[in-house]
Amino acid sequence: MFSKRMKEDLVGILYILPFGIIWLIFSAWPTIYGFVISLYDWNPLKGSKFLGFGNYIYLFTHNRFWNSLFRTLEFAGIFIILTLLLALSFAFLLYFFPKSKTRTFSESFLFFPYLLNVSVIALIWKWLLDPDFGLITYYISSILGKAPRFLNSIFWAVPAIALASAWWLSGYRTTIFLTALETVPKELVESAKIDGAGTWIIMWKILFPLIRPQFLFSLVLTTISGFTALGQVMIMTDGGPGNASEVLALYLYRLGFQYFDMGKAAAAGSVLVVIMFVLTLVGMKILGLGGEIE
Amino acid sequence: MKNLLYRIILIVVSIIWMIPILWMIDTAFKPTPHIFTIPPKWISPSYTLEHFYHLIEKWPMGQWFINSTIIAGLSTIISIILAIPAAFSFARLRWRGRDILFIIFLITMLAPWQVNIIPLYFIMNSFKLLNTHISVILPIIAMSISVFLLRQFFVTIPKDIEESAKIDGCSSFQILIKIIIPMSLPAIAALGIYIFIFAWNEYTWSLVALQRTKMFTIPIGLKAIQGAYDIDYGLLMMAAFLATLPVLVVFLILRKRIMEGMSWSGTIR
Numbered sequence: 001m002f003s004k005r006m007k008e009d010l011v012g013i014l015y016i017l018p019f020g021i022i023w024l025i026f027s028a029w030p031t032i033y034g035f036v037i038s039l040y041d042w043n044p045l046k047g048s049k050f051l052g053f054g055n056y057i058y059l060f061t062h063n064r065f066w067n068s069l070f071r072t073l074e075f076a077g078i079f080i081i082l083t084l085l086l087a088l089s090f091a092f093l094l095y096f097f098p099k100s101k102t103r104t105f106s107e108s109f110l111f112f113p114y115l116l117n118v119s120v121i122a123l124i125w126k127w128l129l130d131p132d133f134g135l136i137t138y139y140i141s142s143i144l145g146k147a148p149r150f151l152n153s154i155f156w157a158v159p160a161i162a163l164a165s166a167w168w169l170s171g172y173r174t175t176i177f178l179t180a181l182e183t184v185p186k187e188l189v190e191s192a193k194i195d196g197a198g199t200w201i202i203m204w205k206i207l208f209p210l211i212r213p214q215f216l217f218s219l220v221l222t223t224i225s226g227f228t229a230l231g232q233v234m235i236m237t238d239g240g241p242g243n244a245s246e247v248l249a250l251y252l253y254r255l256g257f258q259y260f261d262m263g264k265a266a267a268a269g270s271v272l273v274v275i276m277f278v279l280t281l282v283g284m285k286i287l288g289l290g291g292e293i294e
Numbered sequence: 295m296k297n298l299l300y301r302i303i304l305i306v307v308s309i310i311w312m313i314p315i316l317w318m319i320d321t322a323f324k325p326t327p328h329i330f331t332i333p334p335k336w337i338s339p340s341y342t343l344e345h346f347y348h349l350i351e352k353w354p355m356g357q358w359f360i361n362s363t364i365i366a367g368l369s370t371i372i373s374i375i376l377a378i379p380a381a382f383s384f385a386r387l388r389w390r391g392r393d394i395l396f397i398i399f400l401i402t403m404l405a406p407w408q409v410n411i412i413p414l415y416f417i418m419n420s421f422k423l424l425n426t427h428i429s430v431i432l433p434i435i436a437m438s439i440s441v442f443l444l445r446q447f448f449v450t451i452p453k454d455i456e457e458s459a460k461i462d463g464c465s466s467f468q469i470l471i472k473i474i475i476p477m478s479l480p481a482i483a484a485l486g487i488y489i490f491i492f493a494w495n496e497y498t499w500s501l502v503a504l505q506r507t508k509m510f511t512i513p514i515g516l517k518a519i520q521g522a523y524d525i526d527y528g529l530l531m532m533a534a535f536l537a538t539l540p541v542l543v544v545f546l547i548l549r550k551r552i553m554e555g556m557s558w559s560g561t562i563r
Binding site: 224 | 300301303304305307308309311312313314315317318321329330331332333334375376377379380382383384387388389390391392395398399401402404405406407408409410411412413414415416417432433435436437438441466491494495497498501502512513514516517520527530531533534537538541542545549552553556557558
């Protein structure tokens, strides 16, 4: 006979089980298995050789890895700041605008790019930034006299891809922030106005603190997409010029599927996972929202 | 006066935001000589379907659509079916180890599965699943974010309703089916939209898992087209336009639902 307690445990686990099995095999195990692979000179045909941290030492002593790490940080930094800044500005802009047809249209226009897939946005922006016939290149050169060759430039390649990515994703964040703002009681804003608070004060001292949980959630998800960006980089520059836009995800992909060095690729993957954990923990600590997940 | 200025800013920003999409559509229908001009011309003297014919002659765009729809559709349905009982267990049932397991779930949520492509490649290979649509669906339905999102909604449902059902002799399964699910339909729909869009856009893992052109999804297909014609922007923009068209149509019909669903997924704490 089962005790009541054991029966409860069993029922609880039974409900988890269908998802749990799939999760275990295709989500939890790959992360652990990836770490295992990263310790080997992995070769399924000839037999793998245990290396310990050899693959990590290889990565840490090679410029190409450091370059990709630096490019990833550069890309993620620009992308995250641009995306969240644009999204917050749009959300406030829409929030203070009275509900109307104009507002609904704007909201939809700003949101729509999010529904395009990564290849579409990459192709569009590659065309917009084309050094000879690109629309943006043309307008900039007609204003400034001369436009940089964005995607062929060591300096501009990463910021240009980050800009395209921010255009793609900030509308979604806008919608999230706006929905959060709408749940703030109107009386709070009204009474602040009566007390003589300006728009700026209302935005930063009253509204922003109240949507911090959504801001944190967006920050985490945006950080993840910033650090794992691959499609737009592959299509817009394929890591070039030289290795000027070879982000970690692209380097990982090349190590694994162009050089077939799975051990080193897995090591690069594990480094990326560790970075994500550290960043998320630090982010939560700084924003003081560690308890909000519960 | 201030109001008018405000309105103008909003309209201008929205239009600027749409320029890339309008320019894509414009380019897709321009004859090649009118695409490459300086200064760029928004209105072309003539429009053409040449890029469309050229494209569908060479590439199975229709097949890619079907593939993407199958992958996104199945991912959505299976994800919902699996996530509901798991989220219910985490939110409403008491059992030993529940909280620890939930924390482990949260941790795997932070490890983006795109970085798992190397181990996934070997795992799928050992199941003989590479180059099948199932290999793309499985990691998507294994994402713990689906359980997390639903659980966050389930915990907000008041306990009293459940208590009175228990007194009436309802089992936990009946509570789930008769109370929790009907009360959570908007959240379930929102999760569905979230997963569908995620799967529809998935790139990194599909690129590794799907190698035969016939099996490609739209994002991978577009990459293949781009690799073949680097500078034929008329053709590339037509491909991008065709990839966007169904999304645009669905968005025009379900705009409100989609935006509500997407905003909900970020509004939970």
